[in-house]
Amino acid sequence: MTSSDSNVDPGLGIAVDLGTTTLAASLVDLSSGERLASAGSLNPQREFGADVVSRLDAACRSGESLQRMAALVREELYRLAVRLLDSAGEARDRLRMVAVAGNPAMEHLLLGLPVVRLAYPPYRPLFSTSTNIPATDLGWDLSGRVALFPLPGGFVGGDTVAFLFGVPDVCAPCPAPRLFLDMGTNGEMVLQCGDVLLGTSAAAGPAFEGGGLACGMAALPGAVNGIVRDGDRVRVTTIGGGQPLGVCGSAVLDTVALLLEEGLLDSTGRLLPPEEIASPVGARMGTVGGEPAFILHRDAARTIYLSQEDIRQVQLAKGAIRAGMEVLCERAHIRCEDIEEVVLTGSFGAVLSPRSLKFIGIFTEKMVQTTRFVREGALAGVEKALTAPEGFEAVDRLARALRVIPLSGTPAFEKHFLKHIDFPSR
Numbered sequence: 001m002t003s004s005d006s007n008v009d010p011g012l013g014i015a016v017d018l019g020t021t022t023l024a025a026s027l028v029d030l031s032s033g034e035r036l037a038s039a040g041s042l043n044p045q046r047e048f049g050a051d052v053v054s055r056l057d058a059a060c061r062s063g064e065s066l067q068r069m070a071a072l073v074r075e076e077l078y079r080l081a082v083r084l085l086d087s088a089g090e091a092r093d094r095l096r097m098v099a100v101a102g103n104p105a106m107e108h109l110l111l112g113l114p115v116v117r118l119a120y121p122p123y124r125p126l127f128s129t130s131t132n133i134p135a136t137d138l139g140w141d142l143s144g145r146v147a148l149f150p151l152p153g154g155f156v157g158g159d160t161v162a163f164l165f166g167v168p169d170v171c172a173p174c175p176a177p178r179l180f181l182d183m184g185t186n187g188e189m190v191l192q193c194g195d196v197l198l199g200t201s202a203a204a205g206p207a208f209e210g211g212g213l214a215c216g217m218a219a220l221p222g223a224v225n226g227i228v229r230d231g232d233r234v235r236v237t238t239i240g241g242g243q244p245l246g247v248c249g250s251a252v253l254d255t256v257a258l259l260l261e262e263g264l265l266d267s268t269g270r271l272l273p274p275e276e277i278a279s280p281v282g283a284r285m286g287t288v289g290g291e292p293a294f295i296l297h298r299d300a301a302r303t304i305y306l307s308q309e310d311i312r313q314v315q316l317a318k319g320a321i322r323a324g325m326e327v328l329c330e331r332a333h334i335r336c337e338d339i340e341e342v343v344l345t346g347s348f349g350a351v352l353s354p355r356s357l358k359f360i361g362i363f364t365e366k367m368v369q370t371t372r373f374v375r376e377g378a379l380a381g382v383e384k385a386l387t388a389p390e391g392f393e394a395v396d397r398l399a400r401a402l403r404v405i406p407l408s409g410t411p412a413f414e415k416h417f418l419k420h421i422d423f424p425s426r
Contacts, residue, residue, distance in 0.1 A: 011096035011144075012036070014081050015382035017159060018102030018110065019043060020052055020185040021209040022218045023076060024379050027084040030096060033387040036088040039080050042218055044072040045109065050206045051185055052105045056119040059109065070112035077110075078140045093143050098135060099382045101149040101162035103186050103201070110138075111148070123154030123406060128399070130392040149382070150396050153404030155201040159378040160188040161399045163345055164197075166374070166381030171398065176340035177332065179325065179367075182377060183208045183249075183346040187321045190402065191328040191339075198331055200405045202324035202413075204317040208346060210248040213310045214288070215296075215303075217246030224251045224296055224304060227258060232280040234258070236296055244297045244304050250352050251296070255306050256314055257359035259294060260423055267425045269315045271308050314360070315421055322362050323416035324407055331405055341370045345377025361424045 010031040017024040026038040048058045048069055059066035077100075085092055100110065104125045108115050111133075117124050130150045135142040149158025163182055164170045170180075173195040180190040187204035190197055210216035210223065217223050222245030226237040236251065238244050247255075259265035262279040264272055271292040274285050284295045286305070293305040329336050342363070344352065354371040357363040363371070374380065385395050407413040 009094065011094045012085075012090060013096060013383075013386035014084060014098045015379055015386055016077060016080075016098065016100040017162070017376070017379040017382065018073070018077075018100050018106045019159070019209075020103065020106060021046070021050070021206050021211045023073075023080065024376060025077070025080045025084060026379060026383060027088050027090070028383050028386050030387055033383070035383065036090070037084045039083050039087070040220070041076060041080060043106075044076050045069045046211075047072075050212045051203070052103065053203065055109065056105055056115050059115045060119050066109065066115070067112055069109045073106075073110050074138050074140070078138075078142070081140070081142060092141075095135075095142055095144045097144050097386060098142070098146045099149070099386050100146060101158040101378050101382045103157035103159055103188070104151045104154055107148050107151060107158055118154050123408065125151035125154055125157075127151060129396050130399075132392075147392060149385075150399035152199065152399045152402045153406070155186075155406055155408070156188060156190075156199040156402065156404045157201075160190060160199060160201075161395060161402070162379075162381030162385070163188070163374075163377040164190060164381065164402075165395055165398055166377060166384050167343060171401075177334055177338050178341045178343065179328075179339050180343045181321075181325075181345070183321065183344065183352070185209060185211070187317070187324060189321075189324055189328065191325075191332055193332045193334065196332070197402045198328050198405055199402045200324050200328055200407055202320040202407060204320045205313060207252065207310070207313040207317045208249045210246065210252065212313060213247070213252065214293075214307045215246050215305055216252070216310070217248055219248040219250075222246065223248035227251050227254050227296060229258065229262075229281065234281055234284060234296075243299070243301075245302075247296060247304055247306070249346070252306065252310070252314060253356045253360060254353060255294065255296065256311060257353070257356035259311075260359050260426065263426075264294065265311065265423070267423045269311050269423060271311065315423070318360050318362050319417045319421035322420040323413050325362075326416040326420075327407060327410070327412050328405060330412060337364050337366055339364075339367060339370075342367045342372070343374055343377075344371055345374045359424070361420055361422075
């Protein structure tokens, strides 16, 4: 390296996890890899629907809707980028790269690309390797370029690749079956057996991220993120420790597990009437809007609860996730019980309890014992790609190694979904 080379400023990078429900971003020093700031927000495209299917449908029916969704998310990401730079006291001209990982629909909508091939057979993205464009092409008053993660298939996207890329030993052959699970709106998962990577995506809906529920919210300050039994009472915790404003994914699943454990909820997903409940926790049962509900918190300003319909949404989501796992295991000629390790991530708001996942019927007992949680899994992988010596070449190699298994309309998925839609009997 010459003396002039040593004076070159490597600059800054911004990593983005472009989720269906939430957006997460961080500012990274490209020389040290240090995270300088982080920020998050809700995906503004939710006005077109809480899930990918609704947004794809809207984009297919109207070019105006497609461009509106592109504009919404571009504006929000630009706002987050400026917020990150300003909060760290950094000049915009130091920004070299914005790296974005999202599912295929989110990356296409960001670029304003047609999505018909994602919404209908053959369910294939318009690009499969990483792509790189000037930031100005997105209407951003920022220097540098924007890199989008590769899309291995129509159902498995850049966020899955980023999650895998962030795990140190994922490219080495695995001596025992290992499952990578991102429990978000799309339920992306990858099963690693030896040197084989099988990936798929189950349409779980937004319930695991607090979306689409009566009192649901993203994992932001004020969200109830945990619920615990304390003698004859129940206590809730919130992100930031303030007054409860709603409930996010981690507390939703913990609450359903508690209801099952205490006998307030039967295996079909029915909330029991007070006269059938022996547990003192049953005192929190009530009716909201004429519908049975479990009250998590009540004060003068609001009532936060989990309704019967909310529980049905959780059932659909968990049935889809477990069915996807079963299909991958069948393709690998193993059983779910043979999985030796689970690497879990997602936008729950807290480290999700593997025990709760067992209670509701997603995990086996063995998985409970071998699960490790990776906070911000996709975002960590994007940060790694920004600073890796090979950068996106290594990311593309990983994407090419991933074999995508579609689930839509397959008899095997439907069979396992129907089998696992109920909760386990106790």
